[in-house]
Amino acid sequence: MPADMRKTRTPSVLSDGSATVEPVGPLLAAPDLRAAAGDWLRRLATERRLADLTVEAYGRDLRQFLAFLRDHLGGPATIADFTGQSPADIRAYLAARRGEGLAGPSLSRALAAIRSFARHLERTGHAGTAALTVVRGPKKRHALPKPLTPAAALRVADADEIDPAGDEPWIAARDAAVFSLLYGCGLRISEALGLTPADLPNREAGGTQTLRITGKGNKTRIVPLLPAVADAIDAYRTSCPHAPEPDGALFVGARGGPLNPRIIQRRMANLRGALGLSDSATPHALRHSFATHLLMNGGDLRAIQELLGHASLSTTQVYTEIDERRLLDAYLDAHPRARSG
Structure with missing residues (x-):
C-alpha cells in the first residue's frame, strides 16, 4: 500500500455537516475528483445519516482505490478518469487488494464504497460508470455468529x-x-x-x-x-x-x-x-448471545429482529441456523442410535 495512503485519515464528519471533509490529497486525485469526494462523504453523513465510523471507512476505501487508479494512470485521476474505467480496471483493483490479504467482506465493502461514489457522481450530473454494473463482488461466505454459552x-x-x-x-x-x-x-x-x-x-x-x-x-x-x-x-x-x-x-x-x-x-x-x-x-459476541439465547428459549423471531434493530428479517434468521445446529449436536451426543452409528 502506498505510504501516503497509510498516513492519510478521513477527518470526522459532524452530523450537522459543519466539518470540512478532505478525504484525499492532491497526490491521489485531481481537484474536481477531490471536491466531489468531499461532497459525497458529507452527504453520507448528513443526508443518509451514516455513522461516523462508516463514513470514515467509505472514505478510506475510496482513497485506496484512487491510489490504485493513480498508479495505473501515472498521475492523479480526474472525474473523467474515474467514470471511464473498464471492467478490467475494477477487477485488477480487487485482485490487488485480495493479494494484500483483504478478505471477502472487506472487498465487498470496498466495492460498495466505489459504487456509492459513482452513483453520487451520476446524480450530480456526471457520466455513469458502466464498468461497476458489470463487475461482481466476491461471493459471501456464510459464517454463523459464535455466541457464548x-x-x-x-x-x-x-x-x-x-x-x-x-x-x-x-x-x-x-x-x-x-x-x-x-x-x-x-x-x-x-x-x-x-x-x-x-x-x-x-x-x-x-x-x-x-x-x-x-x-x-x-x-x-x-x-x-x-x-x-x-x-x-x-x-x-x-x-x-x-x-x-x-x-x-x-x-x-x-x-x-x-x-x-x-x-x-x-x-x-x-x-x-x-x-x-x-x-x-x-x-459483539455478547449481542449474538442475546439473540441466540432468546431464540433457544422460545423467543419470537420478529420480536428479536426488532430488539436487535435489524432492517431485514433475513439478517436475524441466521440465529435459527445456530439453534438448529445446537439441536442436532445435542441429538448426536445423546441419541443411542447416533452414538452407535
Missing part, C-alpha cells in the same frame, strides 16, 4: 469475575455494566457507549423500564431494560468518581472522558484468558 455470558458481565482482587472496583463495575447492556439488551458496543445519563429511565416510576436506542441508519428502537442490567448500571454510577453531564457520556474512562471502545475490547481479551473462552468471545 449462557454461563459464560453471565460470568463476563460479573464485576467480581472482571476484577477478582478488587483493585479497581469502579472500573470493574463500569465494564460489567457495559457487558450487561450488550448481553442483556442486545446492544452494539457503539450503542452502549453512546448512552447518556438522560437516556436512562426513572426506576422510581415503576413498571417496565425501557431504553430508546438509536442504531445504524439513525433508526430508533425500544429495548427492555432488565432489572439485573439496571442494577449493574446503578452499581457503576454509584461507584464512579466522575459525575457526567446529563447529556454527556454515561460510561467514562479513568480520567473522566468518554470511554474508548478499545478499552472494552481489551477487557474482553483479558477475560478470554482468565475464563478460558475462545477467541470468538468478543464484545
